[in-house]
Amino acid sequence: MTDDIQQKAEKKITYNFNKLQKRLRRNVGNAIADFGMIEEGDRVMVCLSGGKDSYTLLDILLNLQQSAPVNFSVVAVNLDQKQPGFPEEVLPRYLESIGVEYKIVEENTYGIVKEKIPEGKTTCSLCSRLRRGILYRTATELGATKIALGHHRDDMLATLFLNMFYGGKMKSMPPKLISDDGKQIVIRPLAYCKEKDIIKYAEAKQFPIIPCNLCGSQPNLQRQVVKEMLNTWDRQYPGRLETMFSALQDIVPSHLCDPNLFDFKGIKHGQMIDGVEGDTAFDNIKIEPKTFLDEDDDNNFTDAGVIQFKAVN
Secondary structure: OHHHHHHHHHHHHHHHHHHHHHHHHHHHHHHHHHHOOOOOOOEEEEEOOOOHHHHHHHHHHHHHHOOOOOOOEEEEEEEEOOOOOOOOOHHHHHHHHHOOEEEEEEOOHHHHHHHHOOOOOOOHHHHHHHHHHHHHHHHHHHOOOEEEOOOOHHHHHHHHHHHHHHHOOOOOOOOEEEOOOOOOEEEOOOOOOOHHHHHHHHHHHOOOOOOOOOOOOOOOOHHHHHHHHHHHHHHHOOOHHHHHHHHHOOOOHHHOOOOOOOOOOOOOOOOOOOOOOOOOOOOOOOOOOOOOOOOOOHHHOOOHHHHOOOOOO
């Protein structure tokens, strides 16, 4: 009887993991298709920090690589920033165990940040700029055509609120962008993935997580405060984050306040403008999230553009 119970429990664990993996694969595949992230012959440089997000990104891309409708290669890159106590052997050992091409770049950005940033001030801005320059240079050296980052849906929503609260801009993380010099294309294949799904996946896969003792441990970090706000909303109002992300994909410039995006001065009495709705400030309808898949129903895939890069079982 005990063996029977154990077998049922193991089957349930396997079923739930397969369902989770399938959801992540589909969301990544849909994001890649929607934004044209990966094309035939691409060499994708996956930036691996040792955190749950970048491990999941690498794992799902390698998984998709086997069934994708285009051929692309993957190279994993880690930037060893020389933080005290950083376990240098963990990532090389893991990457060798899965047989993926990789490169470890050693740069003492930790020392620069600690020297330039006063004690008690947040280090994220300078650290991010330093990392970005090194990763762009490495991508060129490796011949990478795309740089893949592990930011997910919740990161994009948090950035939206950070920019509104502290920067006075309606701006988030784009799923795909080009560098200032036009030489690098950055992609975020996890754009449609929920952080809580990534957490479950990383735990199930038992990735060798390396904690960041430079930025993640800073107290009162603005991003952490915003993330907690979003997590509270998600607990209290299930579905709110999905609806909010849908809003990022359905912008109505005529109902915002940016004259650079909409010609408010051009509106004249008695004029009807095609494609512009009337004076409706709030659409009192149920908004169905357009991009997130919580079930494994193939009927969700009706758009040919999405299907072209979806994961095949």
